[in-house]
Amino acid sequence: MGVSRRTFLSTIAGGTGAAALGAAAGAAHAATPAPRPAARIAGPTASGPGDVVGKISTGYQGWFACAGDGAPINGWWHWSQDWGRSPSPSNNAIKAWPDMREYARAYPTAYPNLNGGGPATLFSSYDQQTVDVHFQWMRTYGIDTAALQRFNPNSSEGATRDDMARKVRSAAESKGVKFYVMYDVSGWTNMQSEIKADWTSKMSAHTASGAYARQNGKPVVCIWGFGYNDGNHPFSQSACLDVINWFKGRGCYVIGGVPREWRTGTGGSRAGYGDVYHALNMISPWMVGAIGDASGSDSAYSTYTVPDQADCNAHGIDYQPCVLPGDVSARQRAHGDFMWRQFYNMCRAGVQGIYVSMFDEYGEGNQIAKTAENASMVPSGSGLWALDEDGTSCSSDYYLRLTGDGGRMLKGQIGLTPTRPTRPRV
Numbered sequence: 001m002g003v004s005r006r007t008f009l010s011t012i013a014g015g016t017g018a019a020a021l022g023a024a025a026g027a028a029h030a031a032t033p034a035p036r037p038a039a040r041i042a043g044p045t046a047s048g049p050g051d052v053v054g055k056i057s058t059g060y061q062g063w064f065a066c067a068g069d070g071a072p073i074n075g076w077w078h079w080s081q082d083w084g085r086s087p088s089p090s091n092n093a094i095k096a097w098p099d100m101r102e103y104a105r106a107y108p109t110a111y112p113n114l115n116g117g118g119p120a121t122l123f124s125s126y127d128q129q130t131v132d133v134h135f136q137w138m139r140t141y142g143i144d145t146a147a148l149q150r151f152n153p154n155s156s157e158g159a160t161r162d163d164m165a166r167k168v169r170s171a172a173e174s175k176g177v178k179f180y181v182m183y184d185v186s187g188w189t190n191m192q193s194e195i196k197a198d199w200t201s202k203m204s205a206h207t208a209s210g211a212y213a214r215q216n217g218k219p220v221v222c223i224w225g226f227g228y229n230d231g232n233h234p235f236s237q238s239a240c241l242d243v244i245n246w247f248k249g250r251g252c253y254v255i256g257g258v259p260r261e262w263r264t265g266t267g268g269s270r271a272g273y274g275d276v277y278h279a280l281n282m283i284s285p286w287m288v289g290a291i292g293d294a295s296g297s298d299s300a301y302s303t304y305t306v307p308d309q310a311d312c313n314a315h316g317i318d319y320q321p322c323v324l325p326g327d328v329s330a331r332q333r334a335h336g337d338f339m340w341r342q343f344y345n346m347c348r349a350g351v352q353g354i355y356v357s358m359f360d361e362y363g364e365g366n367q368i369a370k371t372a373e374n375a376s377m378v379p380s381g382s383g384l385w386a387l388d389e390d391g392t393s394c395s396s397d398y399y400l401r402l403t404g405d406g407g408r409m410l411k412g413q414i415g416l417t418p419t420r421p422t423r424p425r426v
Helices: 004-011 016-024 129-140 157-173 191-202 205-210 237-249 274-278 294-315 334-349 398-410
Strands: 056-060 144-149 178-184 219-224 253-258 283-284 354-356
Touching: 016 205, 056 398, 129 157, 144 157, 157 178, 157 205, 191 237, 205 253, 219 237, 237 253, 237 274, 253 274, 283 294, 294 334, 334 398, 354 398
Parallel strands: 056 144, 056 354, 144 178, 178 219, 219 253, 253 283
Antiparallel strands: none
């Protein structure tokens, strides 16, 4: 199983930034296909607009499979704790239930029927139609670029992940959305040699696609997990620098998914990794698990975003901070106010791009993809919350529409505003 970055980050001990933000925490229009003019970059930047600079990117897991879908993994991948058994209230691995109305193929589970009637079914990412639907949503709601998550391809999941890369490429090409490979090196023992072999023998072939994301004319690659101060990311400075420079030597534009304390080398970051971070073309700090409400976002703006942007400017590096909708199960979303505050804070800081975490992360409850609107769309007895958990009725596409509006603010298509312009329902 791929290691959940959300899970391991929540267990890092002694994170000073997380503690500070934890203390701080506690406290309109219909979507239309977004125009795509040249983006206006709000602040100093190392690069001009491309497929990640001036754009909204989102992480795409593509890691849900179902028994009988034909995937090599042959099980309920990421839907249940025991992939060999059908998902049920006692064998559950998700925190939110998808809106299933647009999928051509649905797989029956062992959950009771939905509260509103009808069987509790789930989609498989292995079905091309599922991926096509997801990328059509990206296109419709103004999401520019998808970062396909790729864990250790030499594990038992490798064949399924190889197939998913091909399916994502097909969907991106047909729907007019860009994509790039985002390696998550969590738990990857022989990463330094195997990531190079995987790129050379498999993933680099996808850069021939017109849909593969490019920045400054170079194919984009992200490496998530360098510099984290935990046993799941034991990579030395020299190993990290070797991999970054290897990709750059092959003409790639390299993004780093790094700890939020990357600049200070404290908390979740290993000390003394400044040369690793500054070797990157773009820095993208991870914020999931650090903030949970608007006041936490404001604290992060002062603690991380503003000084991070200044450091990136000084070193000629692009900056792509993370925006999250909030965990549905933890009731963080505040009908979009939490996410909008982050968009506002990022845009007023003049960031070069925004990374939305994540598109389809139902396992962590941080998905922006269409989600059950109310209890009628959730299995009876599941204990799962719908998008109206705080009493505000939200359409299933609300967080896609909200992301689209955040992108318009980033690009200067709407004015900078702390007031959320997106209505929960149209």
